[in-house]
Amino acid sequence: MAARAPGGLGTQPRRARSARGRAALWLAALAALASGAAGCGPGAEPPGVVTVRLVVWRPDIPEAWERALALFHARHPGIRVVRELGPSSSSELHALLTQKLRNRDRSVDAFIMDVVWAAELALAGWALPLDERLPPAERERFFPAAIEAVTVEGRLYGVPFNTDAGLLYYRKDLLAAAGLEPPETWPELVAHAEAARAAARAAGLPGAAGIYGYSGQFRQYEGLVCNMLEFIRSHGGRLTAPDEPPALAAVAFVRDRIIGGAAPRGALTWAEQESLEVFKSGGAVFLRSWPYAWAVLQDPAQSAVAGRVGIAPLPRFEGGPSTSCLGGWSFGIHRASRHPEQAWAVVRFLTSPEVQRLFAVLAGKAPARRALYADPEVLAANPHFAALRPVFERAVPRPRSPIYPQISYILQRYLHAALSDPASDLPALAQQARRRLERARARLGR
Amino acid sequence: MRSRERFGYLLLAPALLVMGAFLLGPIAAAFVTSLHVDTPFAPRRFVGLENYALLLEDEAALGSLEFTLLFVVVSVALEVAGGLVVALVLDRWRRGQGLVRAAVLLPWAMPTVVAAVMWKYIFNDQYGLVNALMYGDALERYQAWLAHPLGARAAIILADVWKSTSFAALLILAGLQAVPRELLEAARADGAGPLRRLLWVRLPLIRPAILVAVLFRTIDALRVFDLVYVMTRGAPAGATDVLQFYGYQKMFPEQQFGYGAAVSVCVFLLALGLSLLAMRLVGTRSWAR
Numbered sequence: 001m002a003a004r005a006p007g008g009l010g011t012q013p014r015r016a017r018s019a020r021g022r023a024a025l026w027l028a029a030l031a032a033l034a035s036g037a038a039g040c041g042p043g044a045e046p047p048g049v050v051t052v053r054l055v056v057w058r059p060d061i062p063e064a065w066e067r068a069l070a071l072f073h074a075r076h077p078g079i080r081v082v083r084e085l086g087p088s089s090s091s092e093l094h095a096l097l098t099q100k101l102r103n104r105d106r107s108v109d110a111f112i113m114d115v116v117w118a119a120e121l122a123l124a125g126w127a128l129p130l131d132e133r134l135p136p137a138e139r140e141r142f143f144p145a146a147i148e149a150v151t152v153e154g155r156l157y158g159v160p161f162n163t164d165a166g167l168l169y170y171r172k173d174l175l176a177a178a179g180l181e182p183p184e185t186w187p188e189l190v191a192h193a194e195a196a197r198a199a200a201r202a203a204g205l206p207g208a209a210g211i212y213g214y215s216g217q218f219r220q221y222e223g224l225v226c227n228m229l230e231f232i233r234s235h236g237g238r239l240t241a242p243d244e245p246p247a248l249a250a251v252a253f254v255r256d257r258i259i260g261g262a263a264p265r266g267a268l269t270w271a272e273q274e275s276l277e278v279f280k281s282g283g284a285v286f287l288r289s290w291p292y293a294w295a296v297l298q299d300p301a302q303s304a305v306a307g308r309v310g311i312a313p314l315p316r317f318e319g320g321p322s323t324s325c326l327g328g329w330s331f332g333i334h335r336a337s338r339h340p341e342q343a344w345a346v347v348r349f350l351t352s353p354e355v356q357r358l359f360a361v362l363a364g365k366a367p368a369r370r371a372l373y374a375d376p377e378v379l380a381a382n383p384h385f386a387a388l389r390p391v392f393e394r395a396v397p398r399p400r401s402p403i404y405p406q407i408s409y410i411l412q413r414y415l416h417a418a419l420s421d422p423a424s425d426l427p428a429l430a431q432q433a434r435r436r437l438e439r440a441r442a443r444l445g446r
Numbered sequence: 447m448r449s450r451e452r453f454g455y456l457l458l459a460p461a462l463l464v465m466g467a468f469l470l471g472p473i474a475a476a477f478v479t480s481l482h483v484d485t486p487f488a489p490r491r492f493v494g495l496e497n498y499a500l501l502l503e504d505e506a507a508l509g510s511l512e513f514t515l516l517f518v519v520v521s522v523a524l525e526v527a528g529g530l531v532v533a534l535v536l537d538r539w540r541r542g543q544g545l546v547r548a549a550v551l552l553p554w555a556m557p558t559v560v561a562a563v564m565w566k567y568i569f570n571d572q573y574g575l576v577n578a579l580m581y582g583d584a585l586e587r588y589q590a591w592l593a594h595p596l597g598a599r600a601a602i603i604l605a606d607v608w609k610s611t612s613f614a615a616l617l618i619l620a621g622l623q624a625v626p627r628e629l630l631e632a633a634r635a636d637g638a639g640p641l642r643r644l645l646w647v648r649l650p651l652i653r654p655a656i657l658v659a660v661l662f663r664t665i666d667a668l669r670v671f672d673l674v675y676v677m678t679r680g681a682p683a684g685a686t687d688v689l690q691f692y693g694y695q696k697m698f699p700e701q702q703f704g705y706g707a708a709v710s711v712c713v714f715l716l717a718l719g720l721s722l723l724a725m726r727l728v729g730t731r732s733w734a735r
Contacts, residue, residue, distance in 0.1 A: 095698040102486060102701075120701075124486030210585040220681035266571030266590030268682060278572065402487055405700045413506065417683030420593060432505075444487070 050342045051080045055097055055111040057088045060292075061363040068355050072346065079342045090114045091222055094405070101126040101334065109337040110347055113158055115149045115328045115397065116404045122152035123402040128333040129155045133344055146368045149397055150330045157332055159351040160368030162359060164327030165395040166230050167388065169279065169287040169297065172310045174200055174211075182312040186231065186253065189214065189286060189315045193262045196285045207282065213262030215275040215284040220416040223271055225398060225408050226325035227288060228254065228415050233323035233396055234316035240399050240407070240437060242414060243430040250317065252426055255419050262286075268420050280305060288314065290327060294384060295364030311384045313391050326395035328368060360385075366392055403444050410436045473714060480707035490704075497708035507709065510680075510687035513599065517688060518667040521606045526659050528607065529614025534644075536615065537622045547619075554612045562676035565605040566592070569677075595685035598678050602686055605673055610666070614659040621655025622648065661724035665717045689713050 059065050069081055084107075086093040094117060100108050101121070113121060121127040134156060139147050142160045150158035168189075170182050175192065178199035183189040193213025200208040217223035229239050231254050237247030259267060263284075267275070272289065279287035280296060280303040287293070300306040316322040331347040333340055349355060356367035361381040366388075372378050373389045399407050414433035418424050480497055484490045501507050532550060539546055553561065568575045571590035581587040591597035625648055633643045671690040674680060680687035680695075689709055697706030 091699055098486070098701060099698070120486070124701075126486070220679060220683065264571065264588075264590065265593050266588070268593035269571060269590055274572075283572075403700070406702075409695060409700065413684050416681055420595075420682040 049078055049080055050339050051082055052109045052339055052342050052346050053082050053084060053107050054346060055084045055086055055093075055100065055108055057093050057112065058085045059363070060088065064359050064362040067362070068350065068358055071354075072349050076345060076349075079345060081346055084108075091405075098126075104336050106336060106338060108334045109339055109343040110331055110333050112161065112329050113150075113332050115146070115164075115326055115330070116400075116408075118150045118157050118330070118332075119152050119400050119402045120404060121332060122155070122157045126335055127157040128335045128337070128340060129157060130159065130333065130344075130347075131156050133348075134159060141371060142368050143370060143393060143395075145326050145393075145395055145397060146328055146330070149326065149328070149400070150332070158330035159332075159347055160328060160330045161351050162328050162356065162365040163368045163392050163395070164290045164292075164366065165324035165388075165392050166226060166288055166314055166327075167291060167293075167324065167391065168312045168314045169289060169293060170310050170312060171196070171282075171285050171305060171308055173308045174285050175310075177203060182310060183286075183315050186234070186315045186317055187257070190257050190262045193285045210283060212264055212278065212284045214258055214267075214286045214288075215263060215270070215278045216258075216267060216288040217271050217275050218259065218263070218267045218416075218419060219269050219271045219274075220412050221271055222408060222412070224415050225411050226327065228411075229325045229396065229398060230288070230314055230323045234314070234320040236317075236320045239411060241434065242411070243427060243434045248426055248430055251415065251418050251430070253317075255422065255424065255426075259419050260422065265420075268416070291366045291382075291388075292364050294382065311388065313388070321394075322391075324391050324395045326397045328366075330368075401441070401444075403440055406440045407437060410440065476707045476710050476714070479703055480705075480711045482704045484703035484707075486701050493704070497705050498712075500705070501708055501712070506684060506687065507689075507692055509684055510689050510692040511712075513686060514668065514670070514688045514690075516599070517603060517606070517670060518664055521603045521610070521667050522660060522663045524603070524607045525611045525614045525663050526618075526656060528611040529616075529618050529659060530656065532611060532615035533618035533622055536619050550612050550615060552612070553609045554616070556609070558609065558672040559676055561605060561609050562673045565601060565608075565673075566677045569597070569601045592678055593682055595682055598682060598686045602670075602673050602677055605677065606667065606670065610663060614663060617659040617662070618652060618655050621652035625651045657724065657727055661721065664720055664724070668713060668717050668720070689716075 065083070069083075072079075072081060086096045093112075094114065097108075097111055097113075098120075101111075101124070113127075118127070122129075139156070143163055146160035146163050147156070150156060150160065168182065174196040175182065178192075178196045180192050180195060183192045190213065197208070197211055197213060200211055205211075217227050225239070228251065231250045232239055232242075232247045235246045235250035235253075237244055237250050239247070241247060242251070259265060270278070272293075275287060276289055276293055276296060278284050279289075279293075282304045294309075294311065297303045297309045298306050303309075313322045314324055331350055333343045333347060337343050351368070353367075353369055353372060356365075356369050356372055357375060357378055359365040360367050360372060360375075360378040364382060366382075366385065367373070367378065370389075370393075373385055373392075379386055398404070401407055410433055414429055414436075418426055418429050481492060481494060482490045483493050483497075536547060536550065567573075569591040571577070571588055571593070574588075574591070576591060577588040580589075589597070591601055629647055629651070630643055633647045638646065669690055670688050671694065674686055674688050674691045675694075678686045680691055690713055693706045693709030693713065695706075696702045696709060700706075
């Protein structure tokens with residue numbers, strides 16, 4: 001467009017003056033438009049009302065947000081919350097948010113942040129420290145891991161909203177038909193999956209030939225890191241030391257027994273949505289997913305297996321601990337915000353017991369506040385929360401680093417290479433990944 | 447004469463300004479950025495060509511260069527060859543000419559992101575068209591095409607060929623229609639069969655059009671991003687990583703602006719070098735005949 005306007009000037013030399021006049025008119029119109037657009041912003045408010053702009057993902061249950069914000073506006077007539085909806089994928093929201101923060105975009109007052117972003121946002125000087133606003137006594141009401149995730153070098157940069165942890169969903173009917181209990185260990189899971197499939201085929205269950213044993217997230221993306229953290233930690237290994245024997249053995253197990261074994265090779269292209277799709281259409285015995293999957297699976301309108309699904313902690317390896325990857329979201333405040341006080345009112349409200357309860361009931365989000373796990377309303381909507389509270393309590397964070405996106409990318413490439421090639425030279429790949437991790441860390445200081 | 451010249455520059459000025467502001471400016475800025483370490487954690491620091499030196503030892507970057515070049519060579523070759531065939535057919539097609547040409551151009555008119563989503567579904571491991579056509583109801587034989595290095599690479603190249611063959615066809619068709627009928631009739635009168643007429647009359651005359659098609663497609667293919675972003679994001683294990691996507695990864699998710707800018711500058715230099723080469727081929731030998 002911009003290229004066309006001056007070109008138009010050039011092609012009409014004789015009418016240059018009138019064209020110039022027209023250009024001036026256009027400019028005037030543009031200016032009017034721009035000031036009009038600005039008028040829709042802070043200028044258009046009734047006096048005394050402050051707009052707080054909140055960057056947040058596009059919600060899957062919009063109703064919960066609408067109810068929460070209506071409540072907030074009723075109680076705080078002096079503040080108006082305007083949401084800027086970003087992509088629901090964590091990595092894509094991260095790209096959008098960091099762009100805005102990097103440009104010191106004043107239109108961002110508060111933002112939602114993934115559990116792995118705090119170190120980066122804090123060290124870059126983008127997030128406002130909140131220590132004075134949330135005293136230690138208040139912090140104790142949240143899961144310690146969730147608070148630790150938003151604490152960087154001793155200072156607090158966010159308030160936890162919900163917590164996430166990897167869970168094992170299983171088909172109660174298929175396991176019962178084979179006379180099996182939910183598995184305790186990963187090798188047991190593989191054996192159970194095989195037995196349950198065999199039993200389903202023997203019973204002549206329709207579509208039994210197409211049932212997979214296991215569904216999870218093994219695409220080359222952030223979720224792969226979470227899934228593999230769970231396997232590696234439950235074998236006593238460390239994600240950031242991929243070349244140590246316990247980690248290597250866990251990766252080899254997934255490569256040999258899960259991918260192309262209990263799960264199809266296609267799992268290498270699955271993220272949350274694809275893996276849930278397979279399970280909810282009745283296509284798998286087991287599914288590893290986050291707490292949100294429960295609400296979807298229990299909804300007969302969306303799920304072919306409603307009422308036939310059980311939930312358990314993830315399996316472990318012999319001698320290792322059952323490990324769930326810590327996920328979840330917090331709210332932070334932009335350091336360059338012109339309305340930090342009002343932004344704090346919004347953050348405080350959105351992380352209050354009341355709103356966390358609302359999101360637990362309406363959207364199946366697991367609260368970051370511990371007391372809500374004894375709340376009758378929350379438990380009525382999510383009966384499994386009571387038994388799973390220890391899982392949330394023990395969830396293991398991913399590596400904490402301001403360059404987490406780099407660390408994650410190195411791990412994703414390594415893990416995907418290791419899993420997608422059945423003949424991969426694991427130790428060599430792992431050593432290479434470790435060297436890359438060390439190089440990235442060494443460069444951070446520069 | 448003098449004032450005429452000045453008037454000419456005056457007329458050019460707006461276009462030059464726009465080019466400068468929106469083309470040269472960003473390129474210069476990217477080059478300057480590529481000479482710095484530019485992360486959110488420390489003030490920007492000048493490091494000279496260090497980013498480029500690191501790039502030369504970066505296996506992931508070299509891997510994406512390799513696939514980018516493979517992608518360019520294979521997809522451009524298929525697109526231009528296919529485009530030639532399509533153009534030859536369209537050149538003779540009489541019935542419903544406008545409609546047929548519009549239909550052929552349809553893939554080109556479709557936004558790449560939309561086409562990429564479509565191809566991603568076509569190659570889906572659970573309900574993709576490719577699996578349904580090959581294996582029908584035998585669900586257990588369904589393949590995860592995008593999980594195999596070769597399959598994922600082929601899928602991305604195929605998506606590009608599907609989309610851009612029509613563009614090559616359009617350029618070549620324009621060349622074909624400029625071939626003087628008399629020459630073809632003279633050749634026929636001299637007893638040349640269809641094949642000889644194609645090889646010795648048409649092809650030499652449409653060479654410039656073919657070279658333009660090769661040039662445009664090469665530059666465009668070098669900058670491939672959207673197909674990879676939507677279909678594979680570089681998976682499996684970086685097999686379909688291309689330079690532009692790698693640069694994006696460094697710049698936006700990882701916030702390494704200096705390093706990412708160095709990748710972009712390399713893509714720019716590659717495209718510039720190829721364009722200059724092709725301009726020489728097209729410009730001097732064929733058009734100035």
